[in-house]
Amino acid sequence: MARKGLGGPTDPQGSMVVLPTDEPLAASILAAAVQVFGSRGYHGTKVSDIAAAAGVSPGSLYNYFDSKQDVLSTILQRAIDVMLAATEMAFFHADPDPASRLKAIVGAVVTTFATEPVIGRIGEIELMQVNPEDRKLIISKRQAEQRIFDRVIEDGVNRGVFKLELPRYTSLFVVSACVGVGSWFDPGGRDSVEQVVGRYQRMALSTVGYGVFEAE
Template sequence: MGSDAESAVQLDWRDFDDDSLPPLLQSAVQTFVAHGYHGTTTRTLAAAANMSVPGLYHHFASKQAIIVAIMDYAMDDLWRRSIVAQAEAGPDLERQLALHIECLALFHAHRKELAFLAATELRSLEPDARTQHIAARDRQERMLVEILRAGAATGAFRATDARQVARALITMCTGISQWFDAAGPLSATAIAEDYVGYARRIVLGG
C-alpha cells in the first residue's frame, strides 16, 4: 500500500470540486447513465463528445474500452481517497471507521454517476475486465474488513463477522448514489455525518 499512499499524499479526500476525468469520459458517463451500456452506440458516444466516430476510436478502441476506463477511474479514485482518509485517522480504530464511512458516503454522493455505473455495469464487462474490477472492489472491501477485525480483536467493536458487517455498511453507503440529489434538503456532508452515526451504532452499539 506504500506506493499508493505516496501517490495520493497530496489528495484532499473530501474535495470533489476538481474532476480529473477527461471530458470524453465525462460525456460517456452521462450517456451510459441515460441509456445503459447496451442501449448506447459508439455513434451516440461520439456525438455526445462532439466528435466523429473515427475521432473517438483515436482515443479508445471500443465502447468496451470506454466503460472499462470509467470503472477503473471510479475504483482508483475511491481507493486513493480511502488511503488518505485512513492515514488521517491514524491508529485510532474508531476514527478509522468513522473516516472510512465518511469517505464512502461522500464519494457515492459527489460521484454518484460514476458509482452508479461501477455498481450496475459490472455485468457488461468482458471476462478479463470483470475479473479486474472485482479484484479492485474486493481490495476496497478488505480495507473496511481489516478495520473491523482489528476493532473486534481489541473488544472495541461488536463485529464477530467482520466481512458481513463490512458488506452491510458498504451497501448502506453505495445506495446513496441511487437517490442523492445535490439540490435536495441534505448536503453530502450532512448525509456523511449521519451515516457515520449509523455505522457507530451498528458497530459500537448504543
C-alpha cells in the same frame, strides 16, 4: 487494449474519471459517456450517442478508445482507483482508534459516490459488460477496498470497542450501504454531501455496536 493519450487518476473537469493528463477530446468523451451510460444504460448507448454528447465525430472516439466497451472499462477502472485511493488515504490519516478509522473510511466512500452518484450507479449495473480481464481487475480492487473495512471492524472487535457477532458480514453490509449512496443521492437535493456523510458515519458506528446512536 488502447489507451491513447490517457494518463493516471485526478480530475480537471469535475469528474473523477477525467485526469489532468487526458487530452481534451478524450476527457470530453469520458465525461459525456458517464452521462449517456447513466441515462440510457450500456446497451441503450451507441458510440454515436457518446460522440454527439461530447461534441465530436464518432471516428474521433476511436482515436482514444478501442470500443464502447473500452470507454466503459476506463470509467469503471478509474472510479475504483479513486475510491480505493481515497479510502487508503482516509485510513492512514485517521487517528488509530477503530471508531475514528471507521468514520474516516465511511466518509471517504460516501463522499466519492455522493459527489458523482451516476458513476456509482454505472458501476453497480454495468460491471458485467466489461471484458473478463478488466472485470477481474476491477473486482480485485473492490476486494482490496473491502479488506480495509474488514481490517478496521475486526480490529474494533478484537479491542472490545465494537460489539457485534458477525464482523465479516457487518463489514460487507457497511460497504454496500456506503457504495449504495450513488443509487439515490441527488447532488442538487435538500441534503448536502457533508450531511449524508455524517449520517452514514453515525449509522456505521451504531451498526458495529459502538456507543449510542444519536439523532441529528
